[in-house]
Amino acid sequence: MPYDSETKMTGPYFEARYSDGRTAAARDIRVALSKHGLLLRQDYPAGDEVWPYTSLTTAEPLSSHAIDALISNAAQPGASLFVPNGSFARQLAQLAPHLTTRAARRRAAVPWLITAAVIVAIAAAISAAQFSPARAIASMMPDKVRKALGNQAVRSLTKSKPSCMQAEGLAAVSAMTRRLSSGLDGGRTFNVTVVDLGLVNAFATPGNRIVLTRGLIEKAGSADEVAGVLAHEIGHAVALDPETGIVRAIGMSAAVELMFGGSGTVSNIGVLLAQLSYTRQAEAQADETALRLLEKAGISAKGFGQFFRRVNKEGDAGSDSAGGIAGMLRTHPPTAERIRRVDAANTYRATPALSPEQWQAMKAMCPKAAKEDG
Ligand SMILES: [Zn+2]
Known part of the structure; x- marks a missing residue:
């Protein structure tokens, strides 16, 4: 994996979709796994942003078979980042091991967003199937x-x-x-x-x-x-x-x-x-x-x-x-x-x-x- 000393960056950029949580629209940005956190490369006026690994949460634990990652930042409620790349998900799991399946099972659920959590709780109750909040919410879509x-x-x-x-x-x-x-x-x-x-x-x-x-x-x-x-x-x-x-x-x-x-x-x-x-x-x-x-x-x-x-x-x-x-x-x-x-x-x-x-x-x-x- 290449290491760029100027940006303290390992590896390449990944295409991602960023949602600020305030509007329903998401926009395309690039992210990279930097030394201390996820680097979100945003154009003016937002500018670059770093989400420290320790403050990251995922609604679904990152498994070794993950094909994408939906990430939020405890310091920025409502905002989320979707990276449709399995290789990214696996690299992130190594850098932020608390997001992996095993850690999540130990800790049960992380409170993430009140609205979503309530809905997920209802959905989880009615669906004995594999725990997947995204699928549970999808099933409730009018x-x-x-x-x-x-x-x-x-x-x-x-x-x-x-x-x-x-x-x-x-x-x-x-x-x-x-x-x-x-x-x-x-x-x-x-x-x-x-x-x-x-x-x-x-x-x-x-x-x-x-x-x-x-x-x-x-x-x-x-x-x-x-x-x-x-x-x-x-x-x-x-x-x-x-x-x-x-x-x-x-x-x-x-x-x-x-x-x-x-x-x-x-x-x-x-x-x-x-x-x-x-x-x-x-x-x-x-x-x-x-x-x-x-x-x-x-x-x-x-x-x-x-x-x-x-x-x-x-x-x-x-x-x-x-x-x-x-x-x-x-x-x-x-x-x-x-x-x-x-x-x-x-x-x-x-x-x-x-x-x-x-x-x-x-x-x-x-x-x-x-x-x-x-
Ligand atoms: Zn198919």
């Missing part, structure tokens, strides 16, 4: 807020890039979506938006919305492959992974404010959701839901596995071709473990996810589909 967040996310993405509106293509997308969601309880349906972007990506937003990119449809070799990805994203939505990710990213005080009367919006929410990665456990669970939905819909799971292989193969092929799928590799790593599980799925009677005509319509639904990406 439908109105979910809907608003989903709309905001899709709107922010389609502002610069149009969504693909060709009628037969839209019909094919909704036919596939209906077929998959028919396996869900309670008649839950999803609204899927295809964005005219060349990079390969797919993600769920709160409020029963899912975004697919043109690049993903172009990359897929069949409608069954798209169906596998779509079923996986439905799995994330059902598990409230997008909501949980947002709560972690904006900080719990901001999330509470957003949910209870706050009129705030989440800045860059589309970009945030597109870049969020989930835990291995959340990925595995979304895969399980996907396999269940595919089987109920009578769509073969082979396409799902095929898509994993395709993404992996391109990732291995080198930086040039990996450019478009880099996001997919980072946010949904198709590990050997995942491929094994999908390959081991039940076999059952299956029909193609779409007719050949529908599949052609889906591939041609974007304005740029026939041209090179600009």
Whole structure:
């Protein structure tokens, strides 16, 4: 690890989102692990700031599998810092060992923020599941807020890039979506938006919305492959992974404010959701839901596995071709473990996810589909 004697800094800067706790909006800043504390590099007028390691608290203990860290500072109530980087979380755990799982278990809970603590206490009481305040708060998010967040996310993405509106293509997308969601309880349906972007990506937003990119449809070799990805994203939505990710990213005080009367919006929410990665456990669970939905819909799971292989193969092929799928590799790593599980799925009677005509319509639904990406 490089050491810069001038800044007393070890290692590089990490991208982070900072929330001051007074407004619901978070902003992007850079942080570094300096000798005595976290260095928050902020532009004028705030200036740089150091959060001493000893005054740091985390709502969830840092485990060795952490993929991100949501940190607050006892000296600055309400403010929070979200760093979506596992390597950062592990380095921080070494510098501030009181934030680790083991220390937190010994000490039980650290009082952090009264509003959040009350809600967490209620949520913990009703949820015997693994103690996760972010997930507990996400589960209490009113439908109105979910809907608003989903709309905001899709709107922010389609502002610069149009969504693909060709009628037969839209019909094919909704036919596939209906077929998959028919396996869900309670008649839950999803609204899927295809964005005219060349990079390969797919993600769920709160409020029963899912975004697919043109690049993903172009990359897929069949409608069954798209169906596998779509079923996986439905799995994330059902598990409230997008909501949980947002709560972690904006900080719990901001999330509470957003949910209870706050009129705030989440800045860059589309970009945030597109870049969020989930835990291995959340990925595995979304895969399980996907396999269940595919089987109920009578769509073969082979396409799902095929898509994993395709993404992996391109990732291995080198930086040039990996450019478009880099996001997919980072946010949904198709590990050997995942491929094994999908390959081991039940076999059952299956029909193609779409007719050949529908599949052609889906591939041609974007304005740029026939041209090179600009
Ligand atoms: Zn996923």
